[in-house]
Amino acid sequence: MSKKDFVPQEIARRIEQGNRRALARAITLVESAHPTHRAQAAELLEALGSNRQAIRIGMSGTPGVGKSTFIESFGLQLVESGLRVAVLAVDPSSARSGGSILGDKTRMDHLSRHPSAFIRPSPSQTHLGGVARRTREATALCEAAGFDVVLIETVGVGQSETMVGEMADLFVLLLAPAGGDELQGVKRGIMEMADLILINKADGDLKAAASRTCADYAGALRLMRKRAQDPEGFPKALMVSAIESNGLSQSWIEMQSLVDWRKQNGVWQSTRADQNAFWFNAELRHALLTRLENDPEAVAASAAMQKAIRAGQVAPSVAAERVVRSFLGPDKK
Numbered sequence: 343m344s345k346k347d348f349v350p351q352e353i354a355r356r357i358e359q360g361n362r363r364a365l366a367r368a369i370t371l372v373e374s375a376h377p378t379h380r381a382q383a384a385e386l387l388e389a390l391g392s393n394r395q396a397i398r399i400g401m402s403g404t405p406g407v408g409k410s411t412f413i414e415s416f417g418l419q420l421v422e423s424g425l426r427v428a429v430l431a432v433d434p435s436s437a438r439s440g441g442s443i444l445g446d447k448t449r450m451d452h453l454s455r456h457p458s459a460f461i462r463p464s465p466s467q468t469h470l471g472g473v474a475r476r477t478r479e480a481t482a483l484c485e486a487a488g489f490d491v492v493l494i495e496t497v498g499v500g501q502s503e504t505m506v507g508e509m510a511d512l513f514v515l516l517l518a519p520a521g522g523d524e525l526q527g528v529k530r531g532i533m534e535m536a537d538l539i540l541i542n543k544a545d546g547d548l549k550a551a552a553s554r555t556c557a558d559y560a561g562a563l564r565l566m567r568k569r570a571q572d573p574e575g576f577p578k579a580l581m582v583s584a585i586e587s588n589g590l591s592q593s594w595i596e597m598q599s600l601v602d603w604r605k606q607n608g609v610w611q612s613t614r615a616d617q618n619a620f621w622f623n624a625e626l627r628h629a630l631l632t633r634l635e636n637d638p639e640a641v642a643a644s645a646a647m648q649k650a651i652r653a654g655q656v657a658p659s660v661a662a663e664r665v666v667r668s669f670l671g672p673d674k675k
Contacts, residue, residue: 348382348385350382350385350386350388350389351389353367353368353386353389354386354389354390354486357390357483357486357487358390358486358487358488360487360488361487362460362487365460365483365484365487366462368383368386368483369462369464369476369479369480369483371383371386372386372387372476372479372480372483373464373476373480383479387479387482387483390482390483390486394485394486394488395485396428396481396484396485396489396490396491396492397490397491397492397511397512397597397601398481398492398494398509398510398511398512399491399492399493399494399510399511399512399513399514399597400494400496400506400507400509400510400512400513400514401413401493401494401495401496401514401516402496402506402513402514402515402516402532403515403516403517403518403542404516404517404518406518407516407517407518407542407543408516408518408542408543408584409495409516410431410449410450410495411449411542411584411585412516412540412542412582412584413429413431413450413453413493413495414449414450414451414452414453414584415584415585415587415590416493416584416590416593416594417429417450417453417456417459417493418452418453418456419587419590419591419594420490420491420594421453421456421458421459425458425490425491426458426459426460426488426489426490426491427453427458427459427460427489427490427491427492427493428459428460428461428462428484428487428489428491428492428493429450429453429459429460429461429462429492429493429495430462430464430477430480430481430484430492430493430494430495431461431462431463431464431495432463432464432465432477432494432495432496460484460487460489462480464476464477464480477494477506477509478508478509478621481494481509494506494509494510507535508617508620508621509617509621511601511604511610511613511614512537512538512597512600512601513535513536513537513538514536514537514538514539514540514593514597515532515533515535515536515538515539515540516540516542517539517540517541517542517555517559518541518542518543518555519541519542519543519544519548519549519551519552519554519555520548520551520552520554520555533559533562533563533566534566536577537572537576537577537597537600538576538577538578538579538580538593538596538597538600539559539563539577539578539579539580540579540580540581540582540589540593541555541556541559541579541580541581541582542582542583542584543583543584543585544556544581544582544583544588544589545583545585545586545588549581552581553581556579556580556581559579560578560579563577563578563579570609571604571609571613572600573599573600573603573607576600578596580592580593580596633669634665634666634669637669639668639669640665640668640669643664643665643668643669644665647661647662647664647665
């Protein structure tokens, strides 16, 4: 997208009309790190100014739990009920090559061909938190395009998945039956965030194991501290089978019930306000760090401090403070 043909008001109008090509181009724009594209993305987001709100559902789970299969089955049920569904799937990027497979559209073949669905895979680009750096902006674009539900599928890396909680209205954790201790290293942070725990693959020979696992997690949830954003009975654990489409309707009913309660009790609005404040601070830190990395004097000071640190002449914390001061100047502390 060249600067010459970039007209934010026109692209915003096409997005709000539900133009899928314009939406795809806009997401590509907001994902770009090029300075010109960042400026254009800011213009576009400001031009949208849409008050449309979708239900944002963050979805995480251990590798192999069937996230993509579940999302396709669940998404098909939603679109067949008359809703428009967008799926933002984040694929892990290689720390060595930087590449990503981006195969979610292939794994969600039926959903990707439905006219009321939109699937967008994005690379994590080594960004921590289970989501891509610009997933939040992509979500806002999908809302402006009139989608009713936005499903945010994380990379499935464990404890760092908690970042999705800062951009979703609901957080759903998918687990496999008889998982044993596979979640020991991550369950504390994720379980404290989860609104629904869904035990997937509750079919065939695994159905009995799924029932036991569901009961175990339901008991564990009752022992956890009550959260102010939950009505009585939440969070809760349910059994589902993405292959047989069992339990999906009940899961959606529970999600709607939770959303309705939070809207009626002011939790929805306050949570979104807190999320906006969180992302303002995150963007501010990123902008300042980018300025620092591009400032010639700060770069020179940083290189000098690196040598001093390696030589054991200065502590890292002291060196960092000196670099920041060189960037801010003598008149600012």
